[in-house]
Structure formats: structure tokens, C-alpha cells
Amino acid sequence: MRIKVCGMKEEGNLQDLLELQPDYVGFIFYENSPRFMGETLDAEVVKSVPKDTKKVGVFVNASINQIVQTVKTYGLDFVQLHGDEMPDFCRSLQFKGINIIKAFRVDETFNFTQLNNYKPVCDYFLFDTKAAAYGGTGTAFEWSLLKRYDNEKPFFLSGGICLEDAETILELKEKTGLRMHAVDINSKFEEQPGIKNIEAVREFIQRLKVEEIEA
Template sequence: MKLKVCGMRNSVNIQSLLKVQPDYMGFIFYEKSPRYIGEELNIDLLKTFPRNVKKVGVFVNAHPDLILKTVKKYTLDMVQLHGHETPDVCRGLRSRGLTLIKAFSIEPGFNFSRLNNYKSHCDYFMFDTKGATLGGTGQSFNWEILKEYDNEKAFFLSGGVSPLHAEMITEMKGLNIHAVDINSKFEISPGLKDIDKINAFARQLRPTVQIPQM
């Protein structure tokens, strides 16, 4: 199972996280987020990333042209769409060669048939917690509802994942979980991660990955 750490922006924090060898590192390009990269993200640092750490840009209802320009500017490897983007928007972006993660906000009674029109236009899905506003909530949803998903397309598990969830996640059988997405529960402050917490979680989640001692 792979690991994605989202909401990064501080250069020193990013360099420390690279030692943990996450599979994905997420950068938020949504101005209303407290983890919005603003002018803080170091473009030159992103260009030095090893190939095994994929850079993911997170967008919310952004214009496709802006997404494409941002991908080029920051040498992003993947795009995460976290708003109300339509299947046509996904199709258009993917036709330009982008690797897409489409996020869906899960709530009781969520109808997974909504995903059918997206399946051929996205590489992965992400299941996050439904909130009052767009973006992450820092809260987890009832993972039992995932038993209703057909597992046809691999997904990122998101929404309030905490250090206490590692064992529970590794025991979730029969679900096509590609990666676990962590963010606020591993922070010192918005956008600044507790690397020791992430390192411990990563060791539980991926026991076969050789992570250097911190």
C-alpha cells in the first residue's frame, strides 16, 4: 500500500519528508485552503525530487488552462481534482497527457454509481469525507460504506486519517486501496508536518519498504 502526504509547502519540511520516501507528495493550489502554497513553494526544489516520489497538484474547480500551466511550471507528475469537475473536464485533461486522481466526498447513502461516468477518464479515485465546504475536513467517514464500491478502479483513502488508523487500514481486506492520503492529523500547524509521526505511520503501513532511520 502506497503513501501520499498532502498539504506540503515549506522547503525544509519537504526535504525532511523526502527522507521518509512517500510515494506521493501533494501541493494544494486552492487559494481558500489554509495549506495553499502561495509564494512559498520552491520550484527548484521540486525539480530535484527522485523519480519514485510523485508530485501531485491539488485543484478545486480550476480552469483546465490554469491546471496545465501549473503542471508545467512546477513539474507536477499528477493532478488531483477535488471539486465538482465533470467527466468531460477529466476527459479533456487526461487527453493532454495528465495522470488524474478524481476525489469524491463520501457521506451516508453515497451512490457509487455516480462514479461510472468518470471511470474511463481518471487514473484513480479518491474517497474523502463530505464537508460543509470544498476541500478536506480533517474528519474520517465510516469506511464500512466502501463495501458498496465495486472496486473496479483503485482509490486513495483520505479524510482524517490519523496515526491511530495504520493497523486498521492494513487489515482492510477486499478493497482496492492504492494509497493512503494523510494531512492534518500529522501536522504541527497547517502546512507543516510532524515528520516523526509520518515516519512511524509509514513503517506500519509499508513494513517492506526500507526507510532510513530518522
């Protein structure tokens, strides 16, 4: 199971996290987020992240020019679109050679058929919890809703995931056959917004690995 740790914004904390070798690390470029990176992380620091850890920039209804420039400045490997971006918007970024994770906010009213037009223009989907505002909620949606998904495109599971969820997540993947590419963790592993509890992240990764081996 791959791990994405999102919302990093402090250099020392980032370096400590990288020792755990996460598969993805996320940086938020949405100004209204408490984890907005702003000027707290130098571009060269982000560029120096080892190649085995993919760098993801998170955007909400940003312009194409802003996204393209940010990808170049920070050497991002993926952009995560967390707003109301339409398929044509994704297509324009894809045409520029940008790898795309498109986030969708899920609740019991979510219509999974709307994903069909996004499939050709995204590399992965990300399923998060629906809320009134953009960004994380710290709560999980009802994962049984994923049974409605046609499972064609691999996805990231996000939304209020905590340390105790490791076994449940692996069980969900095994029993349903869902193409769960990675688990996206954030607020439940923080000491404060943007500062991760490294030992908690370490234990989560270890639990996932142990459970996978035992399975």
C-alpha cells in the same frame, strides 16, 4: 501500502519528508486552503523531488488552462481534482496527457454509481469525507460504506487518517479485497497547517510496513 503526504508548503519540511521516501507528495493550489502553496515553494524545488516520489497538484474547480500551466511550471506527475469537475473536464485534461486523481466526498448518501462515467477518464479515485466546504475536514467517513463500491478502479483513502489507523486500514484492505492503492495523510500529522510532524509520518509508515509483514 503506498503513502501520499498532502499539503506541503515549506522547503525544509519537504526535504525532511522526502528522506522518508513517500510514494506521493501533494501540493495544494487552492487559494482558500490553509495549506495553499502560494509562493512559499519555488517551482525548481518542487521539480527537484526525486522521481520515485510522484508530485500531485491539488485543484478545486480550477480552469483547464490554469491546471495545464501549473503542471508544466512545477513538473507535476498527477493532478487531484477536488471540486465539482465533470467527466468531460477530466477527459479534456486526459487528452493533454495529464494523469488524474478524481476526489469524491463520501457520506451515507453517496451514490457510487456516479463514478461510472469517470472511470474511463481518471487514473485513480480518491475517497474523502464529505463536508460543507471543499478540502480536508480532519475527520474520517464511515469506511464500511466502501462495501458499496464496485472496486473496479484503484483508489486513495483519505479523510482524517491518524497514526492509530494504520492497523485498521490494512485490516480493511485485507478483509474486503478493496483496491486501495494508497493512503492519503494530511492534517492529523501536522504541527500547523502545511508543516508536517516528520516523526509521526515516519512512525505511520513503519506501522504500515510492520503490519503488512506480519499479515
